[in-house]
Amino acid sequence: MNKIRVGVVGLGRLGFTHAENITSTKNASLIAVCSHSEEELKKAKEKLGVTNCFTDIKKMVETIDLDAVILVSPSNFHAEQSIYCLKKGLHVFCEKPLATTIDACKEVEKIVAENPSKVFMLGFMRRYDPSYLYAKKCIDEGKIGRPILFRGYSVDPNSAIEGALKYAAHSPGQFIDMAVHDFDLARWFLKAEPTSIYAIGGCYLHQEYKQYDDGDNVSALLKFENEAMAFIFAGRTATHGYNVETEIVGTHATLRIGSVPQKNLVEILDKEGVRKECSQSFNERFDVAFKNEIQEFIACIVEERYPEISAHDGTQASYIAEMATESFKNNILINL
Ligand SMILES: NC(=O)c1ccc[n+]([C@@H]2O[C@H](COP(=O)([O-])OP(=O)(O)OC[C@H]3O[C@@H](n4cnc5c(N)ncnc54)[C@H](O)[C@@H]3O)[C@@H](O)[C@H]2O)c1
Numbered sequence: 001m002n003k004i005r006v007g008v009v010g011l012g013r014l015g016f017t018h019a020e021n022i023t024s025t026k027n028a029s030l031i032a033v034c035s036h037s038e039e040e041l042k043k044a045k046e047k048l049g050v051t052n053c054f055t056d057i058k059k060m061v062e063t064i065d066l067d068a069v070i071l072v073s074p075s076n077f078h079a080e081q082s083i084y085c086l087k088k089g090l091h092v093f094c095e096k097p098l099a100t101t102i103d104a105c106k107e108v109e110k111i112v113a114e115n116p117s118k119v120f121m122l123g124f125m126r127r128y129d130p131s132y133l134y135a136k137k138c139i140d141e142g143k144i145g146r147p148i149l150f151r152g153y154s155v156d157p158n159s160a161i162e163g164a165l166k167y168a169a170h171s172p173g174q175f176i177d178m179a180v181h182d183f184d185l186a187r188w189f190l191k192a193e194p195t196s197i198y199a200i201g202g203c204y205l206h207q208e209y210k211q212y213d214d215g216d217n218v219s220a221l222l223k224f225e226n227e228a229m230a231f232i233f234a235g236r237t238a239t240h241g242y243n244v245e246t247e248i249v250g251t252h253a254t255l256r257i258g259s260v261p262q263k264n265l266v267e268i269l270d271k272e273g274v275r276k277e278c279s280q281s282f283n284e285r286f287d288v289a290f291k292n293e294i295q296e297f298i299a300c301i302v303e304e305r306y307p308e309i310s311a312h313d314g315t316q317a318s319y320i321a322e323m324a325t326e327s328f329k330n331n332i333l334i335n336l
Contacts, residue, residue, distance in 0.1 A: 004091075004301050007032040008070045009057050009081060011040035013163065014095065014290075015072035017283050021294045022070070023048055028298045032064045057081055061088050068119075068301060070294070071095060074170045075177065079104035083111045086118055093297045095123040097180050098314030100172040102322060105315035112311040119300045121293070121307045122314040124184045126244075128296060129289035132185070135248065135255045139189055144250025147190050148228050152182030155217075155235035155243040157280055158205070164236055165208055173214045175199065175324040179234040182246075183324075184317040189248050192226040194320055196335050199328040205237045213329055220324045232324075241278030242285050261285070 006028050008019040015035070022030040032052035033044045041053040054060035061069070061084070068091035071081050079099035085092050099105045112120040126132050139147055156164060156178070164171075171177050187193065201218025203209045209216050217235035224230065246257040263277040263284070279285035300307050320336075327334045 001027065001302070003027055003029040004298050005029055005031045005065060005067045006070060006298075007034065007052075007060055007064060007066045007068075008072065009034045009060070010072035010074070010095075011035040011037065011044055012072070014283070015070075016040070016044065017290055018070050018072050018093075018294060019044060019048055019050070021291050024291075025295050025298050027302050028294075031066060032060050034060045057084070061085065061090070066090055068093065068297070070297075074167070075172055076100050076170055079108050082108050082120070086111050086115045086120065089118070091119040091297075091301050093121045093123065093294070094314075096184075096314070097172070097176050097318045097321065098122055098311060099318060100176060102315065102319050105311075105318050109311045109315055119297065119306060120311055121297045121300065122309055122311065123293060124181060124309055124313070124317070125286050125289040125293045126181055126185055127188060127289075127309060128292035129286060131257045132246070132289075135246075135257055136189065138255060139248065139250070143253060144248065144255060145252030147248050147250045149247070149249040150182075150186040150189055150228070150230040151232075151247040151249070152179075152185060152230070153233045153235075153243060153245045154178050154182055155233070155238040156282075157241050157243075158237045158239055160281065161206060161236060165206070168209065168212055168214070171212070171214070173212070173325050174201070174209075174216075174218045174234050174236070175220070175328065176318065176321040178236075179218070179220065179232050179324065180317050180321045182230075182232045182234070183320040184313060185246060186222065186224075186230040186232070187313070187316060187320075190224050190226065190228045190230070192224040192228060193316065194222040194224050194230070194336055196333060197222045197320065197323050197327055198333045199324040200331075201328055215328065218324075218328055220327070222320070241280045242282055243278065244285060258285075
């Protein structure tokens with residue numbers, strides 16, 4: 001069979017990883033890339049051997065014969081680029097979040113529904129991580145009883161703050177950028193929608209976030225329609241590395257994923273004592289998940305089926321994140 005011809009839009013902190021993963025994905029070929037950075041395009045040409053390089057997505061789509069695109073541009077472009085590509089007859093993989101406003105999310109959902117022959121997949125990669133998949137299987141098999149609490153911590157390393165601050169001007173905020181993963185996981189594991197949310201936080205180390213009405217560390221407490229609870233913490237200042245830990249407490253058992261976030265199974269015994277190292281970036285921690293989700297996207301196109309995750313899941317996670325942002329900014333409990 002002919003390989004799925006893929007174009008990647010955005011070659012930054014995550015985009016290059018997706019482009020590289022396409023080159024090793026069965027039934028797919030990396031045909032074109034698009035970035036605003038000449039330096040990134042040069043790197044893609046040299047390291048990935050891609051010769052069709054563009055600074056404008058429309059030029060890429062109109063000039064090159066593609067089957068699918070992977071959108072890894074800044075979040076505020078996701079909706080318009082998804083809609084444009086779907087209308088051009090392309091399958092679309094879009095990084096999270098689906099969009100930065102709920103109206104835009106709903107517009108994407110509408111265009112996805114109007115193009116049923118096209119695969120649309122959203123990049124909530126934690127759903128494709130082997131440990132998260134295993135936890136989900138345990139829950140679905142009833143091994144923890146009734147899930148009553150989801151606890152999610154997602155903290156970026158402080159060593160990455162320079163890049164994060166550069167991104168801050170076009171970031172929709174910490175709840176939409178980071179906590180959106182945990183809002184998605186909470187819905188996935190608890191199998192319910194939230195009914196209320198209260199969020200707090202602040203600029204504890206990096207006052208720069210104040211000008212964007214954002215915090216460097218934020219948290220939220222949620223109640224769900226099935227009476228389950230969720231506590232979510234999203235930060236940017238972990239000194240030890242990239243800290244993603246998740247807990248699901250059930251009536252009969254508790255599951256913990258990465259409760260001591262670690263790079264691998266090696267223990268180091270040295271003058272510091274006995275310790276385990278921590279992953280330093282999302283690319284490192286979720287390396288397998290990023291590969292799995294891209295393989296699933298291509299498999300869905302080839303096998304003419306839809307991924308489990310839908311555009312509506314993207315809208316719901318973005319809606320919760322938007323309400324968390326509102327609660328944080330106005331210090332109010334929000335009934336959803
Ligand atoms: N799943 C995850 O854990 C995860 C991790 C990181 C980033 N992301 C998401 O990926 C997206 C990109 O994040 P990043 O950290 O790689 O950003 P980045 O700033 O490092 O890179 C952005 C890239 O997009 C390009 N770009 C900017 N405007 C563009 C436009 N209008 N059209 C085409 N290309 C454009 C830039 O040239 C650059 O190559 C964001 O939406 C972010 O939420 C997801």
